[in-house]
Amino acid sequence: MQSTTPNEVETIVGPSVKVEGDFNSQGNVLIQGMVSGNVKTEKYLQVEEGAKIMASVRADSAKISGEVQGNIRAKNTLELTATARIVGDIEAKTLIVAPGAILHGKCAMLGTAEVADAKSKTGKRKSDSDLDYSFPRSLVDEGAVA
Amino acid sequence: MYLYLYDASLKQRQYERVISNLETQLTDLGIAGKIVRLSSLLSPKQVISEEVRRSKELTTVVIVGDDTAFTKIIQQVADSPVTFGWVPVGPKTDLAERFGLPYGAACAQVLSRRRVINLDVGMCNQFYFLDSCHIPLSTVTMSLGGSVTISGAAEKMECFIWNVPPTDQSIMPPGYTPSPCDRQLEIVLQPVARKGLFSSQLAPPSIFPFTEARLKLEKSVAVEIDGNIVKESQLKIRLLPQALKLIVNKVRLAND
Numbered sequence: 001m002q003s004t005t006p007n008e009v010e011t012i013v014g015p016s017v018k019v020e021g022d023f024n025s026q027g028n029v030l031i032q033g034m035v036s037g038n039v040k041t042e043k044y045l046q047v048e049e050g051a052k053i054m055a056s057v058r059a060d061s062a063k064i065s066g067e068v069q070g071n072i073r074a075k076n077t078l079e080l081t082a083t084a085r086i087v088g089d090i091e092a093k094t095l096i097v098a099p100g101a102i103l104h105g106k107c108a109m110l111g112t113a114e115v116a117d118a119k120s121k122t123g124k125r126k127s128d129s130d131l132d133y134s135f136p137r138s139l140v141d142e143g144a145v146a
Numbered sequence: 147m148y149l150y151l152y153d154a155s156l157k158q159r160q161y162e163r164v165i166s167n168l169e170t171q172l173t174d175l176g177i178a179g180k181i182v183r184l185s186s187l188l189s190p191k192q193v194i195s196e197e198v199r200r201s202k203e204l205t206t207v208v209i210v211g212d213d214t215a216f217t218k219i220i221q222q223v224a225d226s227p228v229t230f231g232w233v234p235v236g237p238k239t240d241l242a243e244r245f246g247l248p249y250g251a252a253c254a255q256v257l258s259r260r261r262v263i264n265l266d267v268g269m270c271n272q273f274y275f276l277d278s279c280h281i282p283l284s285t286v287t288m289s290l291g292g293s294v295t296i297s298g299a300a301e302k303m304e305c306f307i308w309n310v311p312p313t314d315q316s317i318m319p320p321g322y323t324p325s326p327c328d329r330q331l332e333i334v335l336q337p338v339a340r341k342g343l344f345s346s347q348l349a350p351p352s353i354f355p356f357t358e359a360r361l362k363l364e365k366s367v368a369v370e371i372d373g374n375i376v377k378e379s380q381l382k383i384r385l386l387p388q389a390l391k392l393i394v395n396k397v398r399l400a401n402d
Binding site: 011012014015019025027033 | 293294295296297298299303319332335337349351352353354355
């Protein structure tokens with residue numbers, strides 16, 4: 001698990017810089033400014049407070065303190081700090097959410113058996129209504145359903 | 147076979163002794179070769195291509211001169227199919243020190259040991275650069291690989307591209323170390339947050355690795371390419387990975 005900032009940042013999008021277009025990187029990325037386009041990195045991504053990404057994000061691990069308007073997929077750890085604001089779906093193997101983080105979207109955990117089953121049966125991910133939820137019997141009000 | 151290119155400035159009397167000692171050392175080590183004394187009328191590119199054409203045994207071209215002479219020659223001949231050596235002689239040998247090359251005759255030992263490394267070379271418009279490229283404060287719009295456009299939100303930016311780490315590393319952003327062996331160049335965009343009467347306050351920089359970039363500047367500015375100044379308003383900068391074979395001393399260049 002990688003929840004701290006790596007020592008070597010290879011790409012820095014500073015606060016006074018605006019990036020437009022799909023941004024691909026092989027190394028660690030630190031975003032302090034504004035990116036209008038997809039961001040993809042093989043390594044660690046950090047979005048600092050005040051930074052804004054307006055498209056989807058893919059990374060090995062990510063720490064979000066700024067705003068992301070798009071889906072986020074982290075192969076390993078995704079950390080949302082108290083100042084994070086996400087408008088989009090998130091997928092991660094390990095998820096850390098600090099109190100105060102705002103998430104408007106669905107959340108899915110990568111690498112769990114349920115997700116793998118759902119994918120293997122239908123060839124695509126099931127929608128929420130297709131998934132078999134198994135709540136404890138004590139919590140189900142059967143009369144209300146009938 | 148070795149070809150030695152002597153910079154024109156070495157004709158001065160103060161260098162006679164250094165050159166004489168160097169030639170003695172080279173002869174002792176059995177690596178003496180043909181000497182060509184460069185002048186303003188003699189192009190190093192022409193000399194090298196002529197010598198390569200004349201003798202197929204020519205494998206090594208050794209430049210004898212200071213940083214300015216070396217970078218000026220390399221700007222023209224970096225794509226030549228030979229291994230380069232460098233004997234630093236002259237007033238400014240800071241770049242040579244970064245490659246671990248000792249001054250004057252002492253460098254003959256390094257040449258004879260022949261530790262060759264392949265170095266990345268940058269190309270800014272038609273000029274090669276080995277060390278660095280600097281664009282003064284201007285309004286910059288940059289395109290990386292044709293797919294990403296980067297622009298300053300409001301203020302002007304100063305741009306630096308370092309291939310070899312500078313001697314004074316405090317001028318670089320913290321945590322950033324360039325390497326001439328990593329098969330990529332990085333551009334550092336340094337905006338000025340507040341400009342006072344006597345000093346400027348620097349804003350946090352941006353760093354983008356690239357292999358090809360196009361820069362559009364608001365107006366024509368004096369761009370410094372390895373110490374030489376050219377006035378440009380549009381720049382095409384690209385990387386020639388591991389294009390230059392250079393004999394160096396045992397020295398640690400970042401990531402090599």
